[in-house]
Amino acid sequence: DAGITQSPRHKVTETGTPVTLRCHQTENHRYMYWYRQDPGHGLRLIHYSYGVKDTDKGEVSDGYSVSRSKTEDFLLTLESATSSQTSVYFCAISEPGRGDTQYFGPGTRLTVL
Amino acid sequence: SQKIEQNSEALNIQEGKTATLTCNYTNYSPAYLQWYRQDPGRGPVFLLLIRENEKEKRKERLKVTFDTTLKQSLFHITASQPADSATYLCALDRDDYKLSFGAGTTVTVRA
Numbered sequence: 001d002a003g004i005t006q007s008p009r010h011k012v013t014e015t016g017t018p019v020t021l022r023c024h025q026t027e028n029h030r031y032m033y034w035y036r037q038d039p040g041h042g043l044r045l046i047h048y049s050y051g052v053k054d055t056d057k058g059e060v061s062d063g064y065s066v067s068r069s070k071t072e073d074f075l076l077t078l079e080s081a082t083s084s085q086t087s088v089y090f091c092a093i094s095e096p097g098r099g100d101t102q103y104f105g106p107g108t109r110l111t112v113l
Numbered sequence: 114s115q116k117i118e119q120n121s122e123a124l125n126i127q128e129g130k131t132a133t134l135t136c137n138y139t140n141y142s143p144a145y146l147q148w149y150r151q152d153p154g155r156g157p158v159f160l161l162l163i164r165e166n167e168k169e170k171r172k173e174r175l176k177v178t179f180d181t182t183l184k185q186s187l188f189h190i191t192a193s194q195p196a197d198s199a200t201y202l203c204a205l206d207r208d209d210y211k212l213s214f215g216a217g218t219t220v221t222v223r224a
Contacts, residue, residue, distance in 0.1 A: 004156075031210050033211075035214075040216055041216060042117075042202065042214045042215055042216035042217055043157070043202070043214040044214075045211060045212075045213075048211060050209070050210070056209075058211070090156050090157075092156075094210060096210055100145065100147075100162065100206065100210070101147060101159040101162060102157075102159065102212060103159070104156030104157050104158070105156055106155060106156055107154070107155070107156055
């Protein structure tokens, strides 16, 4: 998985609780992304980062926030989890100028009861 | 609005045959298109990238075509093997190094 780890790998939580997912990379890539994957919808971009402290919204950002204080770490926070946020979350990285491809982490399966 | 459609959710083929997957898009003018493979419980893995000025790209038993007039890409797996069974995703570039993904086609190769 190209030097990308995600933690936790599985999490079950209750509606209304805060949840933070972590993505860690050892590739020194500038861009990092958070996606969610749901049946029938494919991968949808939640937020992305183009450098330390530089982040922007994706197409499904409502209810999510992110932070990137170091090149290697990108955090996704659900401030108050809802059942509609039950999904598999993938982190990805890319480095502009190195083939324009994205490398994905192993995913986090989140269940909100 | 922008839309990406992959021909079908599932494709079942016999070992040794060619699998052909379709990716159609509307309201995009991508500079390139990518194909990824995803196995159950794992993240997608990059396979091929084809640029708008390229008609065809090959990698081992994989072939991708890109027709910007038809707004379509075809992905072929020749001499398919059971190990090729997976979900295949197409992705189009958006601005600022972002990608938009199709929902994927699950290929099952029968021995």
